[in-house]
Amino acid sequence: MQKKINWAISSLLVTAFVTGCATSNAPEGGNQATSRGITAPTNEIIFPETGSPNVPYTQGTSPAQVKSTSAQSSAQPTPSRSTKSGLANRKDVQAFADRVARNNNLDRDWVLDILSRTELKPKIVEAMNRPAEGMIWGQYRPIFITDKRINDGVKFYHTHQKALERAYNQYGVAPEVIAAIIGVETSYGQNRGNWAVLDALATLAFDYPRRAEFFSKELENFFVILNETKLEPFSYKGSYAGAMGFPQFMPSSYLAYAVDFDGDGLRDLWNNPVDAIGSVANYLAKHGWVQDGTVALEVKIPTGNTAHLQYKHTGRLVPPKYSVATLKAAGVQTYAHNNNKANLFEFEMEKNNPAASQWWLGFQNFYSITRYNHSPLYALAVHQLAEGIKARK
Structure with a gap:
């Protein structure tokens, strides 16, 4: 389920989680990532699309x-x-x-x-101590x-x-x-x-x-x-x-x-x-x-609607907790079955521009993937x- 750094190559980008992989259970107190600007500890690598594969x-x-x-x-x-x-x-x-x-x-x-x-x-410690990079x-x-x-x-x-x-x-x-x-x-x-x-x-x-x-x-x-x-x-x-x-x-x-x-x-x-x-x-x-099972579904939020905000996910990831019926009643537009449970996530496309955000429902399988990497x-x-x-x- 595998957990990020500029590794002496400018094209390497930083991503999320505490261990350099997706499959460790993060210790309590680790950096938490959210879909609105992930805080990425410098300990897992996104490899560039080009370049020689590691041996x-x-x-x-x-x-x-x-x-x-x-x-x-x-x-x-x-x-x-x-x-x-x-x-x-x-x-x-x-x-x-x-x-x-x-x-x-x-x-x-x-x-x-x-x-x-x-x-x-020492380079590993230096990498771990670099300031985290926010990423939307x-x-x-x-x-x-x-x-x-x-x-x-x-x-x-x-x-x-x-x-x-x-x-x-x-x-x-x-x-x-x-x-x-x-x-x-x-x-x-x-x-x-x-x-x-x-x-x-x-x-x-x-x-x-x-x-x-x-x-x-x-x-x-x-x-x-x-x-x-x-x-x-x-x-x-x-x-x-x-x-x-x-x-x-x-x-x-x-x-x-x-x-x-x-x-x-x-x-x-x-x-x-x-x-x-x-x-x-x-x-x-x-x-x-x-x-x-369904992993995730993109949903629509009517312009001007604010009732859904009380259900927006923040903080530590938890299993799906809201029925789709409850989310629909708060203005979330989706064809998902009313009895399913999901969490509501906002994913920023542009910084400081909520109007450009995407909204997604994350179901049980979405949560299972976040057990592999908590982002x-x-x-x-x-x-x-x-x-x-x-x-x-």
Whole structure:
């Protein structure tokens, strides 16, 4: 369900959420995004439409070569890095290693050895500390709803049609929605990130106090993944917030929702789009997706009407709470069934021009998408990209 920065390239734009991916459960107190000018923490990347795709692995063994846990030896994976950073000399790092080893029945010396070779990256902290950039729907939409991204989504759909349809049959999630989430997250796997996940998570766990608790837990989860897969620890690449693979799962989401969808004994979200497809579908299904349910509908508001404003969504996202009948009584014009429940969203097309705004109803499936990324803008972009793919496939 995958969560944004000018990354040393002027064409990169900032978007929303706290973790660099869509699929972590945001800690309480995180930046909140609304459709009227999203506040975008500098921790998730919108990749440009052009440019070389990121190469997910540059050293060591690819996760595609890692069999299921039962097929592995009990030996701990050995780091390929020979240079030690000195990180393991810090008392807080040693305390972390103690806790990880105790909580997960791991070898403390193995944890410390990996941490001793892990490098803290000041550029990540600098990026996280940059002022947030406000973005309205009129700015956000053109980033994702483009002919190229739609056409690439159609290609992705046809290439993986069997897996997408099987995911629909098993989880109930529409194929075009699965494709659209992967398209928004990583341009269908073209941009998966080049940071060593260990470096990214350790930097944020030990040198970013504002979110240290959250990222410390994600780093602990990553050690669990390392122990299960027996993969060379520094071969994992991802975003600078530690999000991984086609769907940009954080380690906690990988452990909870990643699936081996092609039955080869692997949960490979880095190189296997079939596993990514199944994992995205599983994530949405576990977060309340309704098979064949409506995601969102644009509605009309009569000129001069103000009764609807009491129902406009503000603040933290919540499940749909108003009946369509109630919203219609407040002047909202829609053909949606009266008994359905929805939330009412205003999406600004122009700053300081309410007359240009679009108004949308977000239903349960809209809310489910916001469990992947807590931004209404993200959810509407996924919906519209999915509709574009569906129309052209």
